[in-house]
Amino acid sequence: MTMFSSRNWREYPQRYRMEAVKFKKSGKTYFPPRSIDPETGDCEAEMVRLPDLGKVVTYTVVRVAPSQWGDMSPYALAIVELTDGAKVFGQMTDVDVDKVTIGMDVRVEFRRVQTEDHHGVLSYAYKFVPKWW
Amino acid sequence: MKTVCVAGVGMSQWGEVWRKSLRQLFADAALDAIAKSGVDHIDSLYVGCMSGGLFAQQEHLGSLMADYIGMPGLPAMRVESACASGGMAFRAAFFEVASGAADIVLAGGVEKMTDCSGDDATAALATAADQEYEVFHGATFPGLYAMMAHAHMAKYKTTRSMLSAVAVKNHHNGSMNPNAQYPFKIKPETVESSVMVADPLRILDCSPITDGAACAIVCTEEVAKKLGKPYVKILGSGAATDTIQLAQRADLTTIKAATLASARALKMAGRTIKDIQFAEVHDCFTIAELIVLESIGVYEPGCAGPGTLAGETGLDGKFPVNTSGGLKSKGHPVGATGIAQIVEIYKQLTRQAETGRQVKKDLKVGMAQNMGGSGGSSVVHILEVA
Numbered sequence: 001m002t003m004f005s006s007r008n009w010r011e012y013p014q015r016y017r018m019e020a021v022k023f024k025k026s027g028k029t030y031f032p033p034r035s036i037d038p039e040t041g042d043c044e045a046e047m048v049r050l051p052d053l054g055k056v057v058t059y060t061v062v063r064v065a066p067s068q069w070g071d072m073s074p075y076a077l078a079i080v081e082l083t084d085g086a087k088v089f090g091q092m093t094d095v096d097v098d099k100v101t102i103g104m105d106v107r108v109e110f111r112r113v114q115t116e117d118h119h120g121v122l123s124y125a126y127k128f129v130p131k132w133w
Numbered sequence: 134m135k136t137v138c139v140a141g142v143g144m145s146q147w148g149e150v151w152r153k154s155l156r157q158l159f160a161d162a163a164l165d166a167i168a169k170s171g172v173d174h175i176d177s178l179y180v181g182c183m184s185g186g187l188f189a190q191q192e193h194l195g196s197l198m199a200d201y202i203g204m205p206g207l208p209a210m211r212v213e214s215a216c217a218s219g220g221m222a223f224r225a226a227f228f229e230v231a232s233g234a235a236d237i238v239l240a241g242g243v244e245k246m247t248d249c250s251g252d253d254a255t256a257a258l259a260t261a262a263d264q265e266y267e268v269f270h271g272a273t274f275p276g277l278y279a280m281m282a283h284a285h286m287a288k289y290k291t292t293r294s295m296l297s298a299v300a301v302k303n304h305h306n307g308s309m310n311p312n313a314q315y316p317f318k319i320k321p322e323t324v325e326s327s328v329m330v331a332d333p334l335r336i337l338d339c340s341p342i343t344d345g346a347a348c349a350i351v352c353t354e355e356v357a358k359k360l361g362k363p364y365v366k367i368l369g370s371g372a373a374t375d376t377i378q379l380a381q382r383a384d385l386t387t388i389k390a391a392t393l394a395s396a397r398a399l400k401m402a403g404r405t406i407k408d409i410q411f412a413e414v415h416d417c418f419t420i421a422e423l424i425v426l427e428s429i430g431v432y433e434p435g436c437a438g439p440g441t442l443a444g445e446t447g448l449d450g451k452f453p454v455n456t457s458g459g460l461k462s463k464g465h466p467v468g469a470t471g472i473a474q475i476v477e478i479y480k481q482l483t484r485q486a487e488t489g490r491q492v493k494k495d496l497k498v499g500m501a502q503n504m505g506g507s508g509g510s511s512v513v514h515i516l517e518v519a
Contacts, residue, residue, distance in 0.1 A: 011265055032266055058287075058385055060279035061332040062271060066259070067252050069271045077276050079380045089263075089380040090270045102287050113270060123269070 008121050015125035018050040018108065020086060029086050052108040053131065054082035061097045068114040076100045080128050082108075094129040105131040134231040138357040138519065140350045140364045141170025142476040145243075147345035147464045148314040155189045155245035156201045162346035162469075163202045163241055170350040171360045176235035178202075178209035181222030181242035182468035185211070187257035189248040198241070215261035216417065218242060219347070219471025220503030220512035224370050226351040227514075236353050242473070243346035244466035254342050258467070261506035263378040275339055275418065277379055277507040279331035282420035284385040286333070288435070291423065293333065295438030297321040299419040300337050300461055302447055307458020309490040312473075314343050314464030338419040343464030347472035349479070357519065363483035368404065368498070369515040371397025377509040388421075388428045388508035395429035395502065398513040406430040409515065410496055411452060411481065413474035415504035416459040425502055426454065429513070453492050456481055471503035475514065482518040 013019040020031035025042040031050055036043050057079045065073035076092035078100065092100055093111055106128040113125045143165025145158045153161070159180065167175070180198050185191040195209030212222040219242030226240035246254050259268045262277060285291045301321055307313040324337040357364040373393035376382055382389070399405060406429060414429075416422035426437040431452055440446060446454035457463050457477035460470055478499040480486045497518055504511045 011269075058280045058284040060276045060283060060334075061329075062273055062276045063332070064273070064275070064328070064330045065271065066255055066273060072271070075271060077270065077272060077280065079280060079385070087380040089267055089272070089378065102283065125270070 005121055008123055018126060019047050020050050021045040022048045029084055031086050031088060050086055051083045054080040054106055056102055056104040056106060057081050058102060059100045078128055080106055091127045093127045107131050135233055136354040137227050137230045137367045138352055138354050138364045139479050140352050140357040140360050140362060141166050142479045143169060143348045144312050144476055145346040147312050147343055149247050150344040155185060155191055156197055158344060158346040159198050159241060159243040160201045162348040163239060166348035166350050171362060172237050172350055175237045175239045177229060178207050178239045179222040179225045180211045181219035181471060182211050183215050183218050183244060184257050189245045214510045215505035216467040217471055217503045217505035217510045217512050218468040223472060223475055224372060224512055227367050227370050230351050230353055236356050238351045239348060240351050241348040242469035242471055244468040245344050246342045246466060247344050266378055275331040275334050278418040278420055279334045281385050282333055288386050291438045295442050296338055296419040297324040298441045299422045300324045303455050303459040303461040306456050306490060307462025309487050310458045310463055313458045313462050314341055315462050334418055340417045340460035340465035343466040345464060345466035345469050347469045347476050349472055349475050364519045365479050365482045365516045366519055367514060368517050369398035369402030372512040374510045375508055379507045388424055390508050390511035391425050391428040391502060394511040394513040398515050402515045409498055409500045411492060412454055412500040413457060413477050414454055414502045416455055416461050417465060429502060448492055456490055456492060474501035474503055478516045482516060
């Protein structure tokens with residue numbers, strides 16, 4: 001399927017900078033941003049950037065991959081809980097896929113996520129790498 | 134609300150049905166249900182279909198199907214809730230009859246999944262997940278359920294053997310279902326040596342890509358009585374949604390939409406889960422059957438795996454689950470699955486299930502639980518023999 005460039009750049013604030021919303025009343029952060037806090041009905045929010053450290057909550061290793069990720073297969077996917085409590089879904093990289101574990105410490109980095117066909121859009125966003133230091 | 138009944142059911146051939154088109158599959162199931170029930174007309178039609186557009190480049194299914202079941206002019210529409218489209222179409226038909234607006238409604242479901250490549254089918258299925266925040270990053274459905282499986286295994290010590298037990302049981306049941314796509318038995322070691330798709334799920338933990346349709350005649354009790362055939366009553370209908378994105382849920386080891394939908398259906402029925410004797414549940418992956426059984430309260434959290442391993446959900450167990458073979462063995466034409474679950478509950482309650490598959494004990498009340506995506510929606514129906 002063709003990825004229109006507008007569909008890609010529209011998401012830059014989230015994909016490139018991990019911009020989220022923090023609602024005034026509950027103090028809760030949501031990523032991606034939304035217009036209304038489902039817990040309180042509050043619509044007043046400020047933009048915050050998510051922290052870049054977290055832990056793996058759960059994971060899998062995709063070994064039968066869709067064609068856009070053929071060159072990356074097998075790859076690990078994880079749900080990561082960042083230090084502020086926000087949970088983010090994404091790919092792991094720079095990691096031995098057989099060594100990913102629940103509870104693993106990770107850092108957010110900026111990487112290429114998918115390549116569309118021969119002439120298509122190259123899409124970049126956040127990925128998780130193991131914290132090694 | 135009026136008492137609403139199911140007075141007949143029908144199914145097309147299920148599998149990789151190269152010779153049949155989207156419309157032909159639906160017509161086969163619809164004409165089968167109409168003939169078996171003996172109704173002389175229907176008042177309206179709901180077609181459950183996840184994505185005629187992406188799988189077969191065909192939308193506008195109300196018009197197409199009304200025409201090809203020989204009833205042009207009929208009020209008809211397509212209902213979509215990803216893999217729960219069939220169950221939601223049944224719910225729409227239930228409400229139309231319950232309200233008194235119609236006496237006889239055809240609730241159908243269909244999916245033609247082999248008119249596109251495997252890669253395109255995977256992409257079409259993935260549209261049931263969050264396109265910008267899951268699929269963009271390489272999420273696949275086996276991958277999403279695999280993440281739930283890892284979380285469940287870590288929290289409750291769920292094992293590989295427990296997952297295998299689900300697949301083995303459902304294939305055992307499906308081996309006696311002439312409509313099943315894969316009507317053969319498998320052994321745990323076959324499951325455990327099959328190709329890894331998304332750790333820890335292997336290919337034999339996954340439901341297949343299937344072409345197929347299923348239909349049910351939903352009508353008032355007066356109509357059902359006049360027809361003089363075995364019928365069942367719809368005691369309750371419940372539906373619910375949850376976040377489409379898995380990461381946004383507080384607990385990854387339960388499916389809240391299934392909990393809510395089942396609680397709502399039970400409330401309407403005036404029953405508790407203890408009154409339900411058997412169920413068809415949405416086993417799109419082996420782990421899904423375990424999580425759903427816990428989410429709807431058949432088992433306490435963490436207990437469905439040990440119970441399945443002990444044979445409690447088998448045909449002779451205390452709570453038979455997926456007597457049809459489930460999505461695993463019978464197949465999973467996504468939009469048709471919810472209706473096919475109703476077909477099985479109807480057959481079991483009216484003792485029309487095939488030899489060997491018919492539950493021996495006396496059955497009065499059964500449940501059908503259908504689910505969309507990674508649990509972003511669920512719909513539950515409770516049926517009682519008339």
